[in-house]
Amino acid sequence: MHTMTSFSLLAPAKLNLFLHINGRREDGYHELETLFTFLNYGDQLTFTLSETTEIEVTGDTSNIPLKDNLIYKAAVLLQKHTNSLFGAKINLTKILPMGGGVGGGSSDAASTLLALNKLWHCQLSLQELAALGVQLGADVPVFINGKSALAQGIGEKLVNVELPSKWYCVVHPSEHVSTAKIFTHPDLKRNTPKLKGPWQQQTLANDCEPLVKKLCPEVEKTLQWLLKYAPSKMTGTGSCCFVEFATQKEAQHVLENLPHNWDGFIASSVNISPAHTQLNAIH
Numbered sequence: 001m002h003t004m005t006s007f008s009l010l011a012p013a014k015l016n017l018f019l020h021i022n023g024r025r026e027d028g029y030h031e032l033e034t035l036f037t038f039l040n041y042g043d044q045l046t047f048t049l050s051e052t053t054e055i056e057v058t059g060d061t062s063n064i065p066l067k068d069n070l071i072y073k074a075a076v077l078l079q080k081h082t083n084s085l086f087g088a089k090i091n092l093t094k095i096l097p098m099g100g101g102v103g104g105g106s107s108d109a110a111s112t113l114l115a116l117n118k119l120w121h122c123q124l125s126l127q128e129l130a131a132l133g134v135q136l137g138a139d140v141p142v143f144i145n146g147k148s149a150l151a152q153g154i155g156e157k158l159v160n161v162e163l164p165s166k167w168y169c170v171v172h173p174s175e176h177v178s179t180a181k182i183f184t185h186p187d188l189k190r191n192t193p194k195l196k197g198p199w200q201q202q203t204l205a206n207d208c209e210p211l212v213k214k215l216c217p218e219v220e221k222t223l224q225w226l227l228k229y230a231p232s233k234m235t236g237t238g239s240c241c242f243v244e245f246a247t248q249k250e251a252q253h254v255l256e257n258l259p260h261n262w263d264g265f266i267a268s269s270v271n272i273s274p275a276h277t278q279l280n281a282i283h
Contacts, residue, residue: 005049007282009115010274011107012042013096013267014142015168015235015242018204020192029138029154030183033195035204036142036149037163039170040274041267043095043108045071047115050087053079060094070105070136074112077132082122097263099176101236103143109136110143111275118279130156139236146273150199162271167251170235170242171226171264173218177238187211212238222262229254 017035024030050056055075057066066072071090078084090112096104113129116122124132126144133140138155149158182188189207212234213220219234222241226232229250230243245251251266258264270277 004119004282006047007115007119008044008046009111009278010042011045011096011104011111012143012270012274013039013102013104013170014107014139015039015102015170015269016206017163017233018199019206019208019236020195020204021188021190021207022192022194024190025154028184030190031153032151032155033192033199034151034155035161035199036151037269038146038148038271038273039102039168039267040270041095041265042274043104043111044093045108045111045115046091046093047112047119048089048091049119050089052087053085054087055079056087056089057092058089059092061092062094062098070109071112073136074109074133075116077135078113078116078120078122078124078129081132082120082124084116084120084122086120088116088119097172097240099178100172100240101177101234101238102170102240103139103236106137106139107143107275109133110140113140113144114275114279118282143273143275146276148269148271163269165271166269167245167248167266168242168269169226169229169245169251169254169264169266170240171222171258171262172240173216173222173262175216175218175239177212177216177219179237181215182208182211182237185211185215187214206234208237209234225259226254 019034022031130141130144147160148163223232
């Protein structure tokens with residue numbers, strides 16, 4: 001039986017099309033409601049089977065200590081959980097900004113779990129992988145699930161949704177926003193009532209946005225600048241901001257006019273994560 005011993009997988013970006021915080025639990029986690037969409041754009045990970053149990057992470061690891069690297073942590077977690085006798089060499093080509101609210105680290109961790117589950121023949125279900133993933137971060141299960149979804153609870157209750165495909169111009173102002181800092185801040189809005197009825201018929205916002213704008217003037221500037229083109233929003237806890245269009249041409253126009261001190265990219269949204277699409281094509 002011929003099996004793949006090396007393959008690459010995308011770790012796609014996500015956008016939160018809205019993010020409501022409904023309250024704070026006693027364990028410090030927040031009750032929230034958010035709508036996730038995937039972009040056809042992200043980090044690139046290459047996985048190669050190793051005959052030893054060693055896990056090696058190379059590439060654009062930006063000098064994060066191995067024990068703190070989510071890719072490494074995901075691999076070790078799966079290896080221990082399944083008592084796998086295999087190891088892997090994992091190479092990362094980092095494309096997504098860190099601290100940008102587009103899910104880079106969580107997506108890398110999820111793609112690692114998905115890929116090694118296949119490479120090591122662990123045969124865990126997506127539910128089992130998601131249960132492992134949530135130990136690494138609240139956003140990991142949505143990437144494991146791999147479908148546009150409305151998330152509730154602390155982000156672990158997912159209801160799949162079908163969204164029309166759009167083009168996004170995503171702008172990363174030169175600021176790194178700490179998720180922990182935002183979620184522990186006393187001024188964070190935490191009392192948005194839970195959705196009643198379909199989200200499509202309601203006014204939706206990102207409850208982190210007012211606080212992030214206050215703490216990071218550059219995010220405020222970005223959101224203001226993007227308003228010239230379309231209603232602008234921030235994703236996650238920031239700092240990436242985005243505008244939505246029907247066509248690639250409109251998104252490209254914004255990107256071409258971007259001030260030089262900001263980075264940006266354009267991408268189309270997809271209802272199924274590109275990591276899943278690629279994984280299903282590997283036999």
